[in-house]
Amino acid sequence: MTARRVVGLLVLALAAYFAIIGYRGVYLLQQPAVGLRVLGCAVLALPLVGLWVVVAEIRFGLATQRLAERLDAEGTPPEEEPERLPSGRIDRDRADEAFERRRVEVEADPADWRGWYRLALAYDDAGDRRRARAAMRTAIDRAEAVPR
Numbered sequence: 001m002t003a004r005r006v007v008g009l010l011v012l013a014l015a016a017y018f019a020i021i022g023y024r025g026v027y028l029l030q031q032p033a034v035g036l037r038v039l040g041c042a043v044l045a046l047p048l049v050g051l052w053v054v055v056a057e058i059r060f061g062l063a064t065q066r067l068a069e070r071l072d073a074e075g076t077p078p079e080e081e082p083e084r085l086p087s088g089r090i091d092r093d094r095a096d097e098a099f100e101r102r103r104v105e106v107e108a109d110p111a112d113w114r115g116w117y118r119l120a121l122a123y124d125d126a127g128d129r130r131r132a133r134a135a136m137r138t139a140i141d142r143a144e145a146v147p148r
Contacts, residue, residue: 007058014054018047060133063140067117070143078118095125113142 021043028040071077083091099122106115116139123132 007061011054011058014050018050021047060137060140064136067113067139067143071114071117076114078121090125092126095122095127098122099126111142113139113146116142 025040025044025046028036028043031037031040068077083094085091099119102115102119102122106112106119109115116135120132120135120139123129123135
C-alpha cells in the first residue's frame with residue numbers, strides 16, 4: 001500500500017471520528033445543564049484542533065516531498081542513510097559522522113536549503129526527531145524564499 005493511500009485512509013478514519021465526536025458535542029449542547037453545554041463546546045472544539053493538526057502535518061509532508069523531488073531533479077539526492085546493524089538499527093557511529101559533515105555544511109552556507117534538508121535527514125538518522133523537524137522546517141522556509 002502506498003503512503004498516499006495510507007494517509008487517505010487515515011484521513012477518512014479521522015473524518016468519521018470527528019463526525020462522531022461532533023454528533024456527541026451537538027447532543028451535549030442540547031442538554032439543559034450548563035456544565036453539559038460547556039462540555040459540548042469543548043467536545044466540538046476537539047475536531048477543529050484535530051483538523052488543524054492533520055492539515056499542518058499533511059502540508060509539512062508535501063513540502064518535504066517537494067524538496068526531495070527538487071533535489072532529485074537537480075541530480076543531487078541526499079546521500080544514502082548510514083549503514084544498519086544486523087538488528088536493523090542505524091549504526092550510531094556512522095550516523096554521528098554523517099551528522100557532523102552535515103552540520104559543517106550548514107555552518108558553511110546557512111542560506112542553502114539543501115544543507116538544511118540533509119541536516120534534517122542526519123538528525124533523523126541520529127534519532128533526534130524534534131531537531132530533524134526543525135531543520136526540515138528551516139529547509140522548507142529557505143527553499144520557498146529562493147525562486148526555482
